[in-house]
Amino acid sequence: MPAELANPSSAAPGTPPWLWPHVLSLEAPAVAMLWLAALARINDFRLMPGVLPGLGLAVWLIYLADRVLDTIGVPPQQLSARHLFYRRFRWPLVLAVIPAVAATVAWLALWVVPVGLLAHSLAQVLPIGLYLVLYSITGRRTRRWLIQAGVLVLLFLLNTLPLPATVMVPVSLLIAGATILVFRLNWDEQVGRFFRKEVAAGLLFAFGCTTWTRFHALGSEGPDIWAELVLLGLLFVSNLTVITAREEAPAGAPGSGPGSVRGAIALCVGALAAIQFAYLPATLVPLTWAVLAGLVGLEILWQKRRHLSPEAFRVWADVIVAIPAAVLLLMPEASSSATDAAACCL
Structure with missing residues (x-):
């Protein structure tokens, strides 16, 4: 029997409909777009054309590249449902889908979104590239070759800038x-031990979701802008941590997921206390409660993990992270009434 058929989690024609968004890596772009729209809503920032689809397609492009790279050199029997799909359709993705998505993102970046936002977003290209090389490439020789190539490109671009020789x-x-x-010093081999992939991915994801609000506040960044990044980072890192813990540990094992989620919950409670004592702006109240609700949902999901397959657990974890953003979008005048109501409760 082929390894793909022997694997019960393979992305075969019998894959249930609810799993296909996960197999196609569409859940991450959806979550990113929901949170970007929610942040714009609670901050009263109007979304300009191209911003939402630009972020969604950019996130999808990163996930496509990450999934394809994850399948290189790995036996099929060790791959999950989403990775089996990317292994099976690797060349159509590399030769057609990824270039098409990249071209669309480039078109939106160069001709649709504001020029200032493009410059603001380019700051994320280097850390995203490093993330893909360090965490998605398993072969040491390939990883080092890509790092060297990236450094050469960086040096070339640097020398094209109008900078003095000094x-x-x-x-x-x-x-x-x-x-x-x-x-x-083999530091490239040690990164994964001291800085887990879930932490790096969660922080990069939060950085991308807050790009529009940071662009609006350019030149007048206050603690609320960076607090938004930290709060969302707590939610996304916790999401990825519990998913990894569920996939790596048996269903009944405690794992490392609960500790991360409970620590993030404690930090959110601390943020609410800081808002109460005016150490943080009151405008952060809706976001803090939304993140706290998502973290509590992840904790409840973790307690129910024995009754869910790893694929179902991952899907529910992403749904739980998306729900608070959807609630913020549906709330009338979230930036004013929600803030006042939550502040009164405190």
Whole structure:
């Protein structure tokens, strides 16, 4: 029997309809777009054309690349449902789907969204590239080759900027020296041990979702803008942590998921106390309660994990993260009435 058929979680024609958004990696773009729209709503920032589809397609592009890279050099029997799909359709994705999505994102970035937002978003390209290389490439030689190629491109782009030689030469030497040091000390091999993939992915995801609000506040960033990033980061990191814990540990094992979620819940409660004592702006109340509700939902889901397959657990974890954003969008005048009501309750 082929390995794909022997694997009960394969993305075969019998895959249930509720699992296909997960197999196609559509849940992450949907969650990102919901939270971007929710943040714009509670901050009274009007969304300009191209911003929502641009973020959704960019997130989908990253997930497509991540899933394809995850399947390289891995036996089929060790792959999950989503990874089996990307292994089976690797070349159509690489030759057709990914270039088409990348071209659409480039068109939106260059001709639709504001120029300032494009410059603001480019700051995320380097950390996303490093994430894909460090966490999605399993082969050490391939990983190092890609890092070297990326450094060469970075040095080339740096030398095309109108910078004086007194600045360009030291910076180039610093980048080259740091790359050599990373290889000599095997730091690229140690990143995954000290900075887990779930943490890196959750923070990058939160950074992308808050790009529009940070762009609006450019030049006048207050603690509320960065607090939004931290709060969303807690939710997304907790989401990925419980999913990983469920997939890596037996259904009955305690795992490391609950500790991360409960720590994030404690930090959210601390944020509400900081708002009460005016250490943080009251405008953060709706978001803090929404994140707290999502974290409580993840804790409840973890307690029910024995009754769910890993695929169903992952789907429900993503639904739980999306629901608070949808509630913020459906609430009338979320930026004013929700803030006043929550502040009164405190």
